Amino acid sequence: MQETSQIHHRRHVIGVIGDIPALLTFWQMFKDQSNDEALKEIGVVAAALPGETVLPEADDSGRSIPTYAGYKTMLDQHPEINMIIEATGRPGLVHELRNYLPPSITLVERNAASFFINLLTSDKVWVACKLDLLHTQNMLKTIIDQIDQEVLFLDHTGAVVGMNQVVVKRLALPKQDLLGRSYCEIFTDSSNGECEFTPDPFERAMSTKAPAEAMTSQVDKDGRVHYFRVYITPIFDEDGTVNHVVASRRDITLRTSMENRLQQAEKLASIGELSTYMAHEIRNPLFSISGFANSLMRNPAMDEKAREKLGIILDESKRLDKILKSLLNFTRPTAAEVREVDLNELVQTTMNVMSLPCANQNVTLQVNLDPSMAKVKANPDLIKQCLINLVKNALEAMHDGGKLFVTTSMNQDHAVLTVEDTGEGIPLDIREKIFNPFFSTRDKGAGLGLAQTQKIINEIGGQVDLISVEKVGTKLTLQLPPILAVAEDDNSG
Template sequence: MLDSLLREKHCDFIGILGNPMVISSLLNLLRDRENEVDDIKLVAGVLVDCKTNDSNAEFDIPIYEQVEEMLKSHPEITMLFELSGDLSRVKLLREILPAHISLVELPAARFFLKLQATDRLWIACKVDLMQTQALFKNVVDQLPEDILIVGSNGMIVDCNKHFSNLIGEDTRNIRGNNPLKYYKFLANVCPIKDGIIDVKSMAKGKLEELMFSEEDSEGKLNFYRIYIYPISDEQRGEVVQLVVMRRNITERTLMEQRVRQSERMATVGELAAYVAHEIRNPLVAMGGFAKVLMNNTSIDQDGHKKIGIIFEESKRLETLLKEVLSFVRSHEGEITAFNLNDEAESAVNLMALECKEKGIELELDLDSQNPAGQGGAEQVKQCLINLIMNAMEAMDEGGVIRVATGVTKDKVWLKVSDNGPGIPAAKRDLVFDPFYSTKINGNGLGLPMVKKIMEEFGGEIEMVSREGEGTTVSLILPPPLTVA
């Protein structure tokens, strides 16, 4: 019966012999480790050097005065801890204990208890380490930067959640890959050996920092700042890991560009005021005198030709001056609600004949929701005409220009797209600068003027261009204010 009971339980049942403090300590230890040592049960005890009735209430196990009495009441006991250290008692127990009960003497019990205490400390340290790791991982995963950790073999050891989401791969699949697969620019700043980053040859403690830009899948230019931190093993005296962090600074960079452009605009305004005062009056006088001289019959043909050049150039300069002054002045006017489809259709109708003469197909794609924008209808139409003319001038051999309207979240937009040669990446940041132009006879006020008008109406302008594929310029406007 006892054998079947032991086989069924699959655990050791312990009896203990010792003073109250020893029994209490062992009980507390097993109670703390109950989930981990569920195959060990302390079932009864025998008090020594103390009366049973005085201490029995302290324990939640039966306490006996004699070992024989305990063994008779608990035949399931398979192990007896003798913790008094009395050698005569140990000798007696060896004689009376059944063969199936193991006797654990005081030295072995002390070793067991110390081992359990060390194990408890190890578990506490392990739990603390796991909690620290989880906290660190959670913090790193919440960062909006892309973070890679590269091991001493030049392969990816780990990455944060932001990077894996960006790549669209599980972190487990990213580990072990060559970081150059994702970040080719690392080859320009890190030592490379056989197509792999030579981590160990990196300079200890030297932080590498760089900026670069690249196009996304939609052709938009994004700006990034890269930080490369070498992690050193002081004992080995070499770099063992790299932490690579990529931060998207597109929004900040564009904001800085807008600030610089605003400063340039202010400079242009001051220059225009000076030009208007110092040049316009003499220019008008020159043009007037040239016109009078052109009607003078006493001047020979060669003289008339030269005077004609003076007259035409004065007119051209006066036109440029008017455009500069127009650029500086506010274009706000009356801000009203207007139908984007109407203005897009009107602009296309005005430019259709000129496009046809140049072999360019002008398409119109109007949103069925009839989106309404807030601003100046005439100024927006003029902006569209300006964009269509820019697209025409970029396509010497014909092509397609598409004017479209639409709605996106809390904005409405008009887009002018072409399949022309596109704009080189190095020049895209310059096209909105006053007086910058790629045209032979251009004055560089077209796109800056459009940008200024849009911003005065609370809108914005965006440009996406791929070299060899074409350019799309979007005019984005707020919808009409909702009246409660």
């Protein structure tokens, strides 16, 4: 039996008056249509059956409810009752109750009781809808927060009204501090209020009522470039009006890198075909030009001005022949012998030679060699060529002097050779081009130094990594395949 104290603590302690059919009908309707929240406020403690034979105690989910032959007896036995529900609808009984009940007891007639029970039904539906809505909202929020790309919800002006957790974690700011900001400020870190997108995909989406996108790039604190694709999608009401806008930002750095490698491979294939043509169609007439120019230079009848012009022809012919040789060497597969190389020894020998150009340019050279370095699988002459290329590039970036660090180390998978300078750094707009063949920021040369370096390292199973910050410096890292113990075991077998 339920504790009486639990009933007393409810707001409404009820006694019900009615004949058996009315009481049973009311009681079933009350139990079916009430909800848990309503029942916490209501407790039925007794029932009266005027003119009826007293029934055994009613049962309410394990709690017995006593019944009485008259309502006066019920009230005497249960002074805690503060509400009477009259379930018969008999006018005489209602009139009698109005005259008998004290002001502390509220009388609820049958029609009024039915009305309030119907309200409980509406409340029950509302609670169910609310729970369903909360479940849907939580599920949607969980899905959006689990998406690995950044998602912003914008109003019609481009101001942020919501976001997923990826944005909050990246910026490390309270969510409340980000609301109301422009989406450009969140996605491009522009604090001057101007959007760097040209044209602005948000404005394009709002004007065309169609999704729009744009690409942007950022340099992180380590000097690495990240590429992002920003997507703007307008959300419409039933009448076709733009209600909100969803903006998302996806990191496409890896995809961009793969596309660049594919494009470079296609370029190399085209260069290979072109170099073969140039070797046959250009070098032969070039050889003739150089031969006749040399012959004329030996002619004593030539005056000084003519010799000067012939000298220019010879110099330019030699320069062109050098470019052709570089091009042919670049496009041919590296056929050099690959063997075991002591990287520390190679670096020390090479930098002993390069120390003089560093000193002449007022560049402080610091060489740090890891004594626990593994030997690498490569061609020593080609690795030396790569190192010289990187050092020359670093010296050209430090016209007014600076510091040059050449370091060897080991990571989990590779032997690492790093050349780092304190020069001008590489501008963002040309950073993705510097490994392209024939791209050069200098007036002289064919622009094959870094492209050749990358080609050599890639062919032996290594990779080249670039980090650069303008006005701070550049770090180029060559990751080389180490000699594995299992390879020695295989060879010895």
